[in-house]
Structure formats: structure tokens, C-alpha cells
Amino acid sequence: MRKTDRILQVEDLRVYYKSIFGDVRSVDGVSFSVGSNEVFGIAGESGCGKSTLVEGILRVIMPPGYIKSGKIMFKEKDLLSLEEEEMRRLRWTELSYIPQGSMSSLNPVLKIEEQMVDAVTSHMSTPKEEASNMAISSLKEVGLPLEVAGMYPHELSGGMKQRVIIATAILLKPSLIVADEPVTALDVVVQKGILQSIANLRDIYGITVIFVAHDLAAHAQIVDRLTVMYAGKIAEIGSVYDIFGDPLHPYSKLLVAAIPSIEKEAVQGIPGLAPSPLDWPPGCRFHPRCPYAIPVCPHDEPPLKEMSPGRYAACHLLG
Amino acid sequence: MEEPLLELKNVTKEYTIGGGLGLTERKTIRAVDKVSFTILGKKPTIVALVGQSGSGKTTIARIILGLLEPTSGEVLYKGKDTRLWLKKDKKTYRHNVQVIFQDPYGIYNPFYRVDRVLFKAVKKFGLASSSEEAHKMVIESMRAMGLRPEDLLGRYPHQISGGERQRLMLVRILLMKPKLVVADEPVSMIDVSLRSIFLNNLQDLKERIEMSCLYITHDLNIAHYVADEIIVLCHGRIVEIGDAKSIVKDPLHPYSQNLVNAIPIPDPTKRWKDAAQIKEVTFEELRAEQGCMYSHKCPHVMPMCKKEVPPLTELGSGRKAACFLYPR
Secondary structure, three states: OOHHEEEEEEEEEEEEOOOOOOOOOEEEEEEEEEEEEEEEEEEEOOOOOHHHEEEEEEEEOOOEEEEEEEEEEEOOOEEHHHOHHHHHHHHHOOEEEEEHHEEEEOOOOHHHHHHHHHHHOOOOOOHHHHHHHHHHHHHOOOOOOHHHHHHHHHHOHHHHHHHHHHHOOOOOOOOOOEEEOOOOOOHHHHHHHHHHHHHHHHHHHHEEEEOOOOOHHHHHOOOEEEEEEEEEEEEEEEEEEHHHHHHOHHHHHHHOOOOOOOOOOOOOOOOOOOOOOOOOOOOOOOOOOOOOOOOOOOOOOOOOOEOOOEEEEEEOOOO | OOOEEEEEEEEEEEEEEHHHOOOOEEEEEEEEEEEEEEEEEOOOOOOOOOEEOOOOHHHHHHHHHOOOOOEEEEEEOOOHHHHHHHHOOOEEEEEEEEEEOOOOOOOOOOOOOOHHHHHHHHHOOOOOOHHHHHHHHHHHHHHOOOHHHHOOOOOOOHHOOOHHHHHHHHHHHHHOOOOOOEEEEOOOOOHHHHHHHHHHHHHHHHHHHOOOEEEOOOOOHHHHHHOEEEEEEOOOOEEEEEHHHHHHHHOOOHHHHHHHHOOOOOOHOOOOOOOOOOOOOOOOOOOOOOOOOOOOOOOOOOHHHHHHOOOOOOOOOOOOOOOOOOOO
């Protein structure tokens, strides 16, 4: 990827939570970059730091969470050095965020249109009428009928509410949208529709998407490049075809082999437990569960190395 | 003829909603509508009950367990009504019909050690004659399910993972040796890497203690993996029954076809073909008022579909579908 193609670059980001037992190192030295116009997936088990990572990137991490160190470059801007007010102006206009479970956080006493107009007028000096038009065209873009604008959240189904959230996220035509588990809690048929609309954000509007989900099947359907996280660190980054077709890191290998599918006869789980962020194992954090561990693994932490252009993995077994 | 293990006959459950303070209209919703199916249990079988949210899956599970009364119809366990079992011989019924709930976090009392659920079961159902024997049984059963007793005995629920909590439920089942297990979305709240361990354990258990299982899920990837038979439920009615592999490979009912087409295959080279198009979402009623529940969305709808409910018709080799398109 050429340097100019990068829209977001994260370098050695550490996001910790303060606790009486010391720092909880949820995101512990994560580096990656996202190219413009791609759907970039972040996968991993619960507790691996996916949500904390994106909250850190968008600077919406709540205390006791805090950004320990690192650098986040978004289009030539260093996000961590921006004033809060500058950061606020970037949100929605340049960076949109669809938090986990956001479809249940729509205001129950405001009509959909009013909530969307609020989002516009608090970021731009757009007249109300124009903001209304923007809201309506945005709803249309995600496939919702116009009546939705005049309705209240309780009148909509879960899938429709999730579409309203996506419509709000694209209102001000941001360059990057971060969606955290947007399809969990929706059933299969609705899930398919939402995943299609997310893929469309890139295909039709040229918006870059960071898609966070624990469900690897969803990643396989829509993302271009995939990051596999384990215990606060990146295990592997690569094109989704490479990660599913030829995973390098033992964790990605086992994870891909562990998903039941109508195309597979037998699947095997990964034995052992995901470690606690209060007490990550020394050396490679995956070594207690790794069937391929060698004597060096419990001692040295493997660095994330570029194995081939655009393909990174952190494992001692790989050259 | 030997009686089937479990038989549902025209089970219907209606819920009344609204009517509070006379402000809203009182409405009756039929969550389960004349559902009939049989689990023979001659050889151990896992039957998956598949449907979208709101299709009545959990209601059926609760009726079988006797946690809900059906509005009409009956559930027979070994030829006898469950209500009768629960009245006359509750202990035998509870011993032989076990359950695994969806939420591995809600079922453990946080103040007690996790092994209490195992020792309680051993004691209550008199499975062991002494406490040494009970201890030995629990340890052996845990090992058989691939769990390490030294890691789990004496732990509190917050110290072990969701996957282990659900697998302890399997250990309990191994101890109890029930004839039937009702599992309601047992893996939806546990991590991906641990799901397949649970599913493999469940299949192992089926052979080991010769139990049958009604496995409730909305995920066809899992149903196909774990089950021998699949029952597809659409808004409280059964639309298709058949062997698991053939339902996924060749779904007959248009509703099942729609479900199968929505399965995300975890392989980027097999993406949905229609992935790029946005379909307009409309405010159609969730279900058709009359006739076939799927008639308002069905691409093959015929005039009679809107008037009459298609009966569940036998189509050979154990396959049944409720659609006027069949038999062709």
C-alpha cells in the first residue's frame, strides 16, 4: 500500500484501564494501517480488546480507561494531539462511529428525522430544512422507506433501527466509519441485509469501513483485509482470502478451523482459556493454548513481522 | 408398537398482549400454531428446531419442559402427557428430560461453587451411595467431557469461562443420563473458539448415553453441523421437516430457501452472489394474516396460498413440507 493511500495509521497504541490491581492492559501495542476505500475487519474472541481498540482510535474511551501511549494518524492529522473541540468537529463529519448495541440507544421520545437533524445541525451550520432533506435521502440510501423519518424508534424492527443508525452515520459523508458488532443480536435474514448495506458504504459511497465482529463468517462475506487480535495484540493481518485460505499464525489457523459451516464435516475448538488482561501470559500470549509452541515462546514476545507485502504475523515459527 | 420418546400433537400457545388500563387494544398472538412432531428415540437423534427470532422456538422448549402450559394440544413423553408426568411423577420426568439454557451466566448462583450443580444433582437423584462415590463420579464425568477437575472443582462461576460453564451442564447430563435433552441456543453466548468443543462434546454424549436432543438455534451453520434432523419453524408453524444435510442442500419450502440463502459461509471465496444490491425494506406485515404465513413474501405465491393454510405433507424419505408447490 502506498503511503498516500492510507487513511488511518495506528502505531504502537496502548489503551489501558486503571484498576485497584494495577493497569488492565486491554490493548497493548497495536499497529496497523487502513487504506482508503477498504473494508477493514477486526476479529477476535471476547476480551481480546477489539472494542477498546476502536474506542481508543476515536478517543471515546471512558474512564477508568485511558490511552497510555501510541500514535494515531488520520489523514495527516495526529488524533491524539488534537484539542477535544477539534476532535468533536471531526466526529460525524470525517469519522463516524456505530457503537455496539447502538440500535437500542436511539432516543425513544424523538422522531427518527429529529434525531438525524440534530446530528447535522450540531456539526454544521446547515438550515433545518436542508438537514431534513439530508436525513431523508440518507434513509433512502440504506433502503428504508420514507415513512420511517416520521416514526419513533419503538415502531421499528431491530433491523430497521440498525439501518437508521447506519443512515445517521453516513449523513455528513464521513471518510471513515467504524462499526462495532453491528449485526450481533439480529437474526440471519436481517443480518444479511445489514451486512450488504455496510459493504455498500464502500462500494457506492467510497467510505472506508472498519468492521469489528467476533463472527468470522460475517468477515468472510464483506471485508477486504482482516486483523486477527489475541490478548490485546495483533496476531495476524492480511487479505481476507489469505487469512481464510492460508492462515499463518497458529491462532488464526485454529480459529478458522473452529467455525462450524455447512461446507465442513468436522470442526475442532481451541483448547484452553482466553487469558485475563490483568495477567497476560509472558512471551507469546498464545503459547499456553498453542499446539505448536517451541521453547522460545514462553520467554520472548514475537514481533509483528511483514511476511509478504501487506501480510503481517507475530509468531516465532515464521522465519 | 413402541411409544415415541417425545410427541407433540397440535400444540398451540397464545399470548394476550395490550389492554393495560384499557388504553390499548387487547390482542391475542398465536406464538405456536398447531405444532406436531415426533422424536422417536429408537436410536439417539439430535433434532434442530430452526427459525428466526419470534418463530416460537423457545416457547416450544418451555412447553416441553412444563414451564409453560400450552393453550391447546398435548406433549407426550413416552406416550404420557407431560402435565400428568409433572403431577404424578415429577422426579422421574425431571431426571429423564434435562435442559441446557442459553445463558451460561444466569444459571449459576454466584455465591456457590460451580461443582454444586453437579453434586446437587447426584444427591437429589440418588445417583451415588456415598460421598466418595459421588466425588469419583463427578471427576470421571468431567474427564470424559475433556474438562480438568483440578481446574474447576471448588471454583466460583466468575472464575471460569462461559464455554466451561456450558460444558459443566454437559457433565451434569452425563451424570444424570437423561433420555431427552432440550438445549436452547446453548452456544450463542460463548466464544467462537469454544463453540465447536461444546458441539463435539454434545455429539459424543449422544452416543455415549444414548440420549436424544432437541437443539434450538437460529444458526443453520450450527444446526447442519450438530443435528441429524432439522425442523424449520416460521411464525409458530412448522414449514419443513427433514434430514439435516438434505434440508440445507436442497430446501423445499420457499421460507427455508430464504433462510439457507442467508447463511454466511465462513469462506471469502463463497460470498453471497447478491451481496451488492440494497433491497428496499418495506413495512409489510411480519406475517400474513391468512393462509400460509410466508405468502406475503413468497416469490412463488399462488392465490390459494393467501386463503388456506398448506398442510404439512409427507414427501418421502422422512421429508415433509407445508407448501402448495409440493408434491409436484
